[in-house]
Amino acid sequence: MxxxxxxxxxxxxxxxxxxxxxxxxxxxxxxxxxxxxxxxxxxxxxxxxxxxxxxxxxxxxxxxxxxxxxxxxxxxxxxxxxxxxxxxxxxxxxxxxxxxxxxxxxxxxxxxxxxxxSDNEFKPKVIGKDTPQPPRKHFSKLDDGDIFGVPNAESRISEVNPKLQPNTYGLDFWESLSGELVTVRGAYAISRPNNYGDFWVRGDWKVSGLNRHGGLTMLDRGITDHVDANPEAITIGSPLDGSKNADDTKLGDYIGEITGVVTYAFGFYRILPLTATKPQKRSDAEHPAVSFTSKGSCKGISVADYNTENLNPQSTHLPLVIEQIVTKLRTPDLIFLQEVQDNSGATNDGVVSANLTLAALADGIEAASGIEYAWTEVDPVNNKDGGQPGGNIRTAFLYRPDVVELVKPNAGASDAANEVLDGPTLKYNPGRIDPANAAWDDSRKPLVAMWKPVKGTQKPFFTVNVHFGSKGGSTSIHGDPRTPVNKGVEKRTQQAQVTADFIAQILEKDRKAHIIAAGDFNEFAQVAPIRTFVKQSGLVDLDDAAKIPETERYTYLFDSNCQALDHMFISKELRHGVKYEHLHINTWQDTAGEVSDHDPSVALFDMC
Structure with missing residues (x-):
């Protein structure tokens, strides 16, 4: 005792x-x-x-x-x-x-x-053979069927401590194998490695969202209008023997068999392999150029959207962006640009003008292709639009003046709110949408402009260039809060409402108006901000109008998912004969080959 x-x-x-x-x-x-x-x-x-x-x-x-x-x-x-x-x-x-x-x-x-x-024999458990199949729809019972449902963080796994249902929920599945030695057969990389060599894979089990390049695309499950974010995927972490995973792994590379132990660390379930992994067969990193080009008149105006990732005159990737625009985008007539920095880049010196940044881009394209470009934008107020401190990122339009032109150019000031006037026309061209609205605090204000084709019809068209608030600070999709914290979702919903209301005003004055809204919305098509935008603006998703297969709708690669943060929405009058392609010129690359963290997209419209 x-x-x-x-x-x-x-x-x-x-x-x-x-x-x-x-x-x-x-x-x-x-x-x-x-x-x-x-x-x-x-x-x-x-x-x-x-x-x-x-x-x-x-x-x-x-x-x-x-x-x-x-x-x-x-x-x-x-x-x-x-x-x-x-x-x-x-x-x-x-x-x-x-x-x-x-x-x-x-x-x-x-x-x-x-x-x-000692020296006892044993075998690893083969995922999907010696275990149940990894679930393909839901992560946790606590998500209530929608991993991006709002409000976020209504509950926590650590507080509820739910009973495991490994046949139904992805997190439960991996938790039910915690500490176990397992084998993934037929593994394909579905991401690039991070700075520590960790990367995501799918195995030879059943998956949803499989795209043509071997990745997993985030899907809308249709009936519930909720997101399928591929809970069947798993991270491969640091090898237990101290070796290093290959640093040039990329989307679609075949890895083969991986054996290691299941654990949880740094916000994700993961398999720690016994030794380093490397691709056994490489996927093709080169995406072909867009299959169509401008017709040079209202019969076929080519329009592109591209987040160029903190572009400034000193950017080492500036020549590569120029090359992509010339050889892959094939010099579109009008380009929606995001993340254009001021002339001094991230140096916090009070400079806000980006004329040298845009001139360097336009001059480089002309030198490479012989095609002249002009640009238009509105400088932000210093350090008020988010992004790198001192960088003053903004949206801008790059355009071919031989194909499209601004209607009565009259640029607004940084703090001037644009208005829809009778016609319809704009008070400022270009101008910013409601810049004093709290929805835009530390975020980019949408830039709206009015154009007309140089040749053919004189009917104008309107463009709205957006870069909604960041997701920075979100919690892991494998995290304790359920639903995961989708940081800034409320602010992006407000931004969507303000932008959509402005667009709706144009359509109220002309229900047949030609309108294109595009940019980095920093949100998925199935989540509240985009659903709100579509409902209130009266526009349609160009992915739907062009009948892009759902698995090919991606412009960004994050964790386990090929996903779309960049979107193009159009008024119904522009749907006829439209063409649209996402150019995966960055998501297919390894880390060294990536020019921007976003893919560009190109469309062709009949504006006549």
Whole structure:
């Protein structure tokens, strides 16, 4: 009795001879959290620098409870080897390095490690064969069917501690394998590696959203109007043997078989491979040029949209942007540009003019193609539009004056609110939409302009160039808050309302007006800001009008998803005969070959 009291005082409550499945339990958080356990038996399946992984020798045959467990303890690593069956005592703990992460169940302070036998044979569990198929629709029951539903963060996994349903929910599936040694067969890369070599893959299991290049596109599930963000994907993390994953992996590369342990770290479930991975077969990085060009008149006006990622006269990627516009976009008549910085770039010196930035771009295109470009924009107020401090990013129009021209140019000031006048026409051309509205605090104000073709009809058309507020500060799609925090979604919804109301005013005065709204909306088509914009503006999504396959609707690569942050919306009068292509000239590249973090898109309109 005295001995048990002494042990309890030193190590806390004791739980003797539990199996690994019992420690893990059928929920996210172990019911033994904070308790000491004794005589835990397991087979060592993998060893890392800070601990090792055990597999139960007494499995319960349930797919809900993981038979794997991480033992954290640097000094204990030297006491075991892969293939050992050991018993040990230790403290069950739930660990996370950030309050927005999911907890990882582990045993810490391991002691009394006894090697019972060595060189035991074992096999990894093959995902989708020895386990259920990874779920393809939902991440968590707590998302209530919509991973981007608002309001965000209505609940937390750590507070609800839901029972695992690995056949239904993606996060539950990976949690049910936490600590287990697994094999992914037929793995394809669906992202580039980050700075630490981590990248996402899909295995040979069933997936949704598979696009032609081998990636997974974020989809609208149609019936529920909610987003399918591909919970079946998994991150490949740092190899356990200290080697490095290849740094030139890219979308669509074939990796082959990957064996490692499932864990959770840095906001995501991941597999830590036993050794480094590298592509076994490379995907094609070169996307063809747009298949159509301008007809030089109202019969075929080519219009492009491109976020050029902090472009300034000193940008090392400026010559590459020029080359892309000439060879891939094939010198469109009108280009919606975003992230055009001022003449001094990110130097915070009070400069706001971007005339040298745009001149360098236009002059470079002319030197490469012989085609002259002009531009129009409105300078922002210094450091009031977000982006890099001092950079003063803004939207701008680059255009071919031999094909399109501004109607009665009359640029507004930075703080001047544009208005729709009878005609319809604009008070300022170009001008900014309601720049004093709080919706635009630390964000880009939309730039609206009125044009007409040089040849053919004199009917004008209107363009609205947007760059909505950033998603910076969002929580992980694998994070503790459910739904995940989609940072700035409320502000983007307000921005969508303000922009849509302005467009609706044009259509009120002329229901047959030609209108194009395009740019970096920083939001997905299935989420509240874009749904609001479409409903209130009266415009239609050009992806729909041009019948672009849903899996090919992407302009951006983030984590596991090919996704569309950049959109083009048009008035119904422009739908007839429209052509539209997304040029994946950046998303298909490896890190070194990427020019911008966005893909451009090009459309062809009959304006007659």
């Amino acid at each position: 005295k001995l048990q009291y002494l042990l309890t005082s030193l190590f806390g409550p004791l739980a003797a001879a539990l199996t690994i499945a019992e420690i893990n339990g059928n929920q996210y958080l172990s019911s033994y959290n904070g308790k000491n356990v004794t005589d835990v038996e397991g087979l060592v399946t993998a060893v890392g620098s800070s601990g090792f992984y055990l597999r139960s020798t007494k499995p319960d045959r349930s797919s809900v409870t993981s038979e794997g467990l991480y033992v954290f303890g640097r000094t204990a690593v030297s006491k075991v080897a892969v293939g050992d069956i050991v018993t040990l005592d230790g403290l069950v703990e739930e660990y996370r390095s950030n309050n927005d992460y999911i907890y990882l169940t582990e045993i810490t302070s391991p002691r009394n490690i006894v090697v019972k036998s």
